[in-house]
Amino acid sequence: MVVIDSIKTGIVIDHITAGLGMKILEYLDIDTTKDTVALIMHAVSSKYGRKDVVKIENVSDIDLAALGIIDPKVTVNYIEDHIIREKVHITIPERVVNIIKCNNPRCVTSVEAGAPQIFHLIDGENREYRCEYCDEIISMKGGYSNEIIHKQWFDR
Numbered sequence: 230m231v232v233i234d235s236i237k238t239g240i241v242i243d244h245i246t247a248g249l250g251m252k253i254l255e256y257l258d259i260d261t262t263k264d265t266v267a268l269i270m271h272a273v274s275s276k277y278g279r280k281d282v283v284k285i286e287n288v289s290d291i292d293l294a295a296l297g298i299i300d301p302k303v304t305v306n307y308i309e310d311h312i313i314r315e316k317v318h319i320t321i322p323e324r325v326v327n328i329i330k331c332n333n334p335r336c337v338t339s340v341e342a343g344a345p346q347i348f349h350l351i352d353g354e355n356r357e358y359r360c361e362y363c364d365e366i367i368s369m370k371g372g373y374s375n376e377i378i379h380k381q382w383f384d385r
């Protein structure tokens with residue numbers, strides 16, 4: 230991982246819940262051996278106390294739905310020539326495809342390889358999602374270990 234202070238072109242993910250920066254890098258499938266990435270941990274924020282900040286150089290496209298599931302209060306800044314060109318406030322997605330994985334071993338998505346994993350938000354406060362096929366409920370609040378599909382897992 231190459232550490233940088235500021236980026237010319239790329240993405241800055243701001244207001245990340247302190248401690249979640251590394252998880253976000255993991256789940257966005259950012260290649261930290263290839264892309265230039267800065268992870269600032271436990272920075273002081275006037276808005277939320279402590280926060281993490283992630284800066285990714287020369288990347289302009291990240292999965293905002295995945296980001297919204299992991300940490301719905303982050304802000305994504307798109308940087309061009311050291312200037313913020315666009316600021317996006319993330320919201321928790323209502324419907325997600327191939328981001329959360331169903332835990333039910335009898336679910337069609339567990340049995341059939343390649344079946345799309347479709348989930349619908351049923352409780353925004355607790356970040357609870359319901360599987361479209363088997364009605365299994367998955368809460369994304371707090372746990373981040375198995376519930377999200379890494380892109381590289383899905384491509385296999």
Ligand SMILES: [Zn+2]
Binds near residue numbers: 338
């Ligand atoms: Zn299911």
